[in-house]
Amino acid sequence: MQKLTRITLSSGEMAIYLDGWYLISTEPGDRADGLDDIITGLLSIPGMTLQDIDAPCPAHEDWCWNDVADGVFAARQPDAGECTVAAFTDRLSRYPADALCCGTFWLREDFLALDASLTDEQIRLAMKVAQKNHDAAIGLNWDVLQMAIDSVKS
Known part of the structure; x- marks a missing residue:
């Protein structure tokens, strides 16, 4: 089973991850239509699931999607102990x-x-x-x- 994760920021920007790995994202002001088409296509693969996550846009100017993903996927990582x-x-x-x-x-x-x-x-x-x-x-x-x-x- 594989999992798509669509992260939508409060700013409207969006990114898609496959099993926690970055695939693609929008830039500020971009439309998400292309991403929706990608998700629709990937969801046609047997066993593919989709998780939608809404997240706040990072406050600092030099953020990147890895900053956002670290917070989203951190809950899925086992604690060191x-x-x-x-x-x-x-x-x-x-x-x-x-x-x-x-x-x-x-x-x-x-x-x-x-x-x-x-x-x-x-x-x-x-x-x-x-x-x-x-x-x-x-x-x-x-x-x-x-x-x-x-x-x-x-």
Whole structure:
């Protein structure tokens, strides 16, 4: 399933995003007829849905659509400490099922394999520590998980 998002600002400007990715927008004073045609065409694709969002026009002069989109789509991003299957599923749902991706995730059982005495609350906190301090050059590995566990148990 793919999702179109049409953002209409209080100034009348409009932008279209596909699964959170910018497609096209109007400039001040432009008519939105062309965008409506694009939306109509894209909605003919099976599984395509449309979300309409009204938003205030940013107050500062040098705004860009990414400024607006960050606010619109931020609610769909998992919190840095929200380590649940639901949060990951929600994030992945922004992309088509056949989109290429690469990643690793760790489960409760993985933390228990390192320290069987952990409570669910300690696991939640250790996951939060690991995710918050994630370094892409190192990744999340057994050593990083152990350091996160050690930090919540000390």
